[in-house]
Amino acid sequence: MATRRSRLELVFDILLAIQNKGGKIKPTHLMYKSNLSHKLLNGYLEELLQKELILLEEEAVKKKKRPMKVVRITDKGLSFLAEFRRMREFTDAFGL
Amino acid sequence: MFRLFFTPGWFNGYDLLFDSIGLVVALLIAAYSWRVYQLHQENRFKYFSLAFLLVSISFGFKIFTSGVLYYFPVRETVAQVLRPAAGAGLKYSALFYRAGFFLQMASMLGAWLLIFLISQKSRARLTKFYEVSQIGLFVYLVLLISVVSNFEYVVFYLTSSVLLALIVLNYYKNYLTTGKVNALMVLTAFLFILAGNLFLVFVFMESSFYAVGELFMLVGFLLLLYTYRKVIRR
Numbered sequence: 001m002a003t004r005r006s007r008l009e010l011v012f013d014i015l016l017a018i019q020n021k022g023g024k025i026k027p028t029h030l031m032y033k034s035n036l037s038h039k040l041l042n043g044y045l046e047e048l049l050q051k052e053l054i055l056l057e058e059e060a061v062k063k064k065k066r067p068m069k070v071v072r073i074t075d076k077g078l079s080f081l082a083e084f085r086r087m088r089e090f091t092d093a094f095g096l
Numbered sequence: 097m098f099r100l101f102f103t104p105g106w107f108n109g110y111d112l113l114f115d116s117i118g119l120v121v122a123l124l125i126a127a128y129s130w131r132v133y134q135l136h137q138e139n140r141f142k143y144f145s146l147a148f149l150l151v152s153i154s155f156g157f158k159i160f161t162s163g164v165l166y167y168f169p170v171r172e173t174v175a176q177v178l179r180p181a182a183g184a185g186l187k188y189s190a191l192f193y194r195a196g197f198f199l200q201m202a203s204m205l206g207a208w209l210l211i212f213l214i215s216q217k218s219r220a221r222l223t224k225f226y227e228v229s230q231i232g233l234f235v236y237l238v239l240l241i242s243v244v245s246n247f248e249y250v251v252f253y254l255t256s257s258v259l260l261a262l263i264v265l266n267y268y269k270n271y272l273t274t275g276k277v278n279a280l281m282v283l284t285a286f287l288f289i290l291a292g293n294l295f296l297v298f299v300f301m302e303s304s305f306y307a308v309g310e311l312f313m314l315v316g317f318l319l320l321l322y323t324y325r326k327v328i329r330r
Binding site: 006008083086087089090091092093094095096 | 128129132135136140141144214215266267269270274276278279281282323324327328
């Protein structure tokens with residue numbers, strides 16, 4: 001059975017999902033990719049916005065009147081991903 | 097003059113250099129583990145940091161005590177400083193060496209014990225009370241062994257070897273689970289440290305085993321440094 005993801009692992013999964021989509025992603029897609037409920041994801045997104053790890057932007061789409069909302073990863077978010085990977089390597093190596 | 101280990105004269109000083117390298121490596125790992133703790137806020141990282149801090153403290157005590165023992169000018173200076181407390185004839189100078197070696201042994205055994213407990217995957221099932229009582233019992237044993245080892249150094253290296261063998265077993269399991277090269281490097285590093293300790297057990301038979309043991313320990317710590325650098329530079 002898979003173990004529960006920690007808060008930090010959830011943050012990592014959210015940021016990784018954005019990075020894997022080229023740095024920006026639609027909130028609905030992010031919900032599916034990170035395997036979180038709408039309510040939970042919104043809570044995490046608010047926290048990530050406050051910590052400046054992501055940005056919420058609006059993009060104009062052809063044939064549509066209303067602009068589309070996208071979540072974009074910041075440089076600080078990318079640094080966090082790199083740091084988290086290093087820490088995971090460290091914990092794997094030392095069996096922590 | 098008080099002499100706990102049967103060290104070959106020609107090796108005096110080199111061992112201090114080797115131990116200094118071990119001290120720096122242990123400090124680096126302790127600092128990084130503390131950084132991981134600050135991000136994750138999980139106790140295992142705090143304990144791991146404490147364990148490597150204890151390793152560096154142990155090396156620190158060994159370097160200081162052996163340094164005083166080896167080098168005449170240092171010994172004279174320390175003798176001058178300690179004279180008011182130790183008496184004119186420095187009757188209690190053996191006490192100083194015993195205290196130094198006791199602190200070295202207690203912190204090193206404590207460190208190995210902590211690393212063994214942390215590297216055990218079954219810790220999740222332990223209740224807080226069980227964990228505390230287990231740690232209390234082990235701390236008592238570590239202190240007892242450290243006192244006894246001051247009279248028979250073999251006890252220290254033998255206990256150290258047993259704990260290291262258990263750590264190696266845990267890291268072997270960890271390597272089988274993760275299958276990562278870094279996990280294999282850590283396993284190999286602890287194998288070298290274990291081999292070093294085993295050589296040190298038999299120093300009473302052949303004093304040059306002390307140099308071999310220290311060399312193996314150095315290789316172990318250098319491997320830990322290599323793994324640490326590899327992880328950090330990613």
